[in-house]
Amino acid sequence: MASAHAxxxxxxLKAPTEVQQGVGWQVLYPGRSLPLSSEEAVLRLxxxxxxLGRCSATGALRASESFGAEFGAEARRRxxxxxxxxxxxxxxxxxVRRCQDAQTRQAAAALRDQKIDILPVYRSxxxxxxxxxxxxxxxxxxxxxxxxxxxxxxxFASLLGCFLxxxxxxxxxxxxxxxxxxxxxSDCIVRLTFVCFALGVVALAALTTHHSLAGFWWTALxxxxxxxxxxxxxxxxxxxxxxxxxxxxxxxxxxxDKEQQQARQEVLQRTIVFEGSVLEGVGRPCVCSWPGKYEGxxxxxxxxxxxxxxxxxxxxxxxxxxDFGRHAEIPDAEGIVGExxxxxxxxxxxxxxxxxxxxxxxxxxxxxxxxxxLEVYYFVDHVGRGKAQSFATAGQEHVRRETLxxxxxxxxxxxQFKEAVDGGLxxxxxxxxxxxxxxxxxxxxxxxxxxxxxxxREFLEAAEGLGNSQKAEVAWLERKGYHYTxxxxxPWLSKNESKIPVEEVVPAPTLQSQQPRPSVDVNLPGxxxxxxxx
Numbered sequence: 389m390a391s392a393h394a395x396x397x398x399x400x401l402k403a404p405t406e407v408q409q410g411v412g413w414q415v416l417y418p419g420r421s422l423p424l425s426s427e428e429a430v431l432r433l434x435x436x437x438x439x440l441g442r443c444s445a446t447g448a449l450r451a452s453e454s455f456g457a458e459f460g461a462e463a464r465r466r467x468x469x470x471x472x473x474x475x476x477x478x479x480x481x482x483x484v485r486r487c488q489d490a491q492t493r494q495a496a497a498a499l500r501d502q503k504i505d506i507l508p509v510y511r512s513x514x515x516x517x518x519x520x521x522x523x524x525x526x527x528x529x530x531x532x533x534x535x536x537x538x539x540x541x542x543x544f545a546s547l548l549g550c551f552l553x554x555x556x557x558x559x560x561x562x563x564x565x566x567x568x569x570x571x572x573x574s575d576c577i578v579r580l581t582f583v584c585f586a587l588g589v590v591a592l593a594a595l596t597t598h599h600s601l602a603g604f605w606w607t608a609l610x611x612x613x614x615x616x617x618x619x620x621x622x623x624x625x626x627x628x629x630x631x632x633x634x635x636x637x638x639x640x641x642x643x644x645d646k647e648q649q650q651a652r653q654e655v656l657q658r659t660i661v662f663e664g665s666v667l668e669g670v671g672r673p674c675v676c677s678w679p680g681k682y683e684g685x686x687x688x689x690x691x692x693x694x695x696x697x698x699x700x701x702x703x704x705x706x707x708x709x710x711d712f713g714r715h716a717e718i719p720d721a722e723g724i725v726g727e728x729x730x731x732x733x734x735x736x737x738x739x740x741x742x743x744x745x746x747x748x749x750x751x752x753x754x755x756x757x758x759x760x761x762l763e764v765y766y767f768v769d770h771v772g773r774g775k776a777q778s779f780a781t782a783g784q785e786h787v788r789r790e791t792l793x794x795x796x797x798x799x800x801x802x803x804q805f806k807e808a809v810d811g812g813l814x815x816x817x818x819x820x821x822x823x824x825x826x827x828x829x830x831x832x833x834x835x836x837x838x839x840x841x842x843x844x845r846e847f848l849e850a851a852e853g854l855g856n857s858q859k860a861e862v863a864w865l866e867r868k869g870y871h872y873t874x875x876x877x878x879p880w881l882s883k884n885e886s887k888i889p890v891e892e893v894v895p896a897p898t899l900q901s902q903q904p905r906p907s908v909d910v911n912l913p914g915x916x917x918x919x920x921x922x
Contacts, residue, residue: 395424395445397431400452402467404434404816404831416451417812424449431455433463435830470827474819480684488655495651501571509570513577517584520552524588528595532604542607545595549588549615556585568644656708662690664751666758667699674699674760676752676872677861679767679854681824685880699760701751703744713739716746733860735783748861752870762872764862766853768823768881771874774853779863786856792844799836808835822881 398421399405406413407422408430415434416422424445431451432440439462441455452460527545532538566574592611599607666674675698680686692698705711715728715737724732729742755762766774776782799805813835816827837845854862865872 395429395447395449396421397424397429397449397451397454400450401463402817403463403470403827405451406432406434406437408432415808415811418815420812420815429455431459433466434834436466439463439466470817470821473821474817474826477684477820477822480687480822484687488659491655491659492648492651495654496647497567497571499647499651500568504569504571504573506570506573509573509577513580516555517552517581520548520555521584521587521591524548524552524591524595528591528598532599532602532607535604538599538602538604538607539610541595542599542610545592546611546614546618549592549611550618552585552588553615553619556581568640653708653710656706657710660704660706661709662693662700662702662704663747664701664703665693665696665699666701666751666754666760667696668758669699670759672699672758672760673763673873674701674755674758675765676701676755676762676865677764677854677858678702679765679858679877680704681767681855682822682877682881683824684822685877688880699755701748701755701762703748703751705740705744705747707740711743711747712741714741714743716741716743732779732783733786733857735787745860749864752865752868756870762865762870763875764854764858764865764872765875765877765880768876768878770853771876772853774851774859775866776859776863779860779867782860782863785859789848789851789856792840792848795840796832796836799839802839804839805835 397407397416399416399418402418404418405416407416407424409425413432414422416431427445428442429445429449430440430442432438439459441459443449443454443456449455452464524545527541527548530541532541566577570577592615596608596611599605675689675693678686678689678700686704689698689700689702690704693700707713715730718724718726718729718732726732728737729745730737733742733745752762766772776785808831813828813831816831818826818828820826820829837848840848862872
């Protein structure tokens, strides 16, 4: 008995676990230990209660080793799967960011090229470099008639060489300032300035040779040390300062910012905005509702649709695009009360607007006209769950979910949350996987739901399965009496997140199917992706 009471269990996994203590279970976070109070130790994964292990409560137990080979292997496999999923998502996001940055730079360069008048630049360059080279050639050819004249000619040539270098590296470094001012002509200007610089060096060499033959070899000690020293300083100074962009005027910087913003909007419009593409074909599947939190899967869907491989009625109009924030009036024929579609969708007007909804309805009508098979995609293993009671209640349900989810900040001030933090909540990974969640965010949601009153908790727990906009989309399909097929999003996910898909065909709604059903959405603040219209 004494040895049993002295036993401890340490969670050396990366996932949270639960230890049986009497008739209840106590959470054990990664890196933390817990004394055992019984002769048998029972441990299970907090996110998968069916993964459970047992052993005698003796000595120092480790979650990955002491509770059976099968439990340890499965727990480690899940840890590895979580890490790989997070790594895949991080890599995907980085690739998307790099691609968008590159496309934005290209778009901004194209805008700049349209606005640049390069002829005045070439005229000024020919004037400045022409004068400097002419003076250098004249100085090199002028015969020195004495020591004073030779010294003056050498000094003058050295100053001309310095000025030539300054002009060369102000116009020909090829840095971002040059690219902004000269656009696609930047490379040509760089070559031209260096040709002029090379001619200047030849002229200085000719002067040195001329003076040496005349017996004034010492003028080389005036020309080259001063010129080289000054040139070296100016090269580094001009290069460093130009890279910092300090040579851009306030007006040029303002213009650059506007062009960057315009370029970003063009890239968004071209790559991220999706207004749907309903393809021809009787009975051809058409994606009409999609869970936007799976961003990688969404990218695959959009890419497939743009390639003509997938028919899709879904719409996504993100921030920074033309229709974002715009609203659409409800046609009188619909018999729905509201200033715009935001009211029945969200219960109130939203900053992202509801223009996307009118596009979506038009796509659905086109798909129905073409006799397509409408498809609704659900969260992994949640097929058939998460629907609004009806389209008439979708807005009120959305408001209630938002109100409850905002209480997470209130929960973070409670003693229960502080105890969880002290117990190791912060040890959980915050790296997001493909569904936008992390081990930390999922545990926070579990704790938050457990803190809520039972009625509110059940309301939110019933909400898992469809995204916010999806609830209204599916309710609209049922309101219109359109057949649709329910599908699991798993086949679109990466290998580290996918599971066996589940399908179920839903017939046209009857009077019974119009009765209230549980509504869903347990998205905590900051976890919703691709809203609205995705």
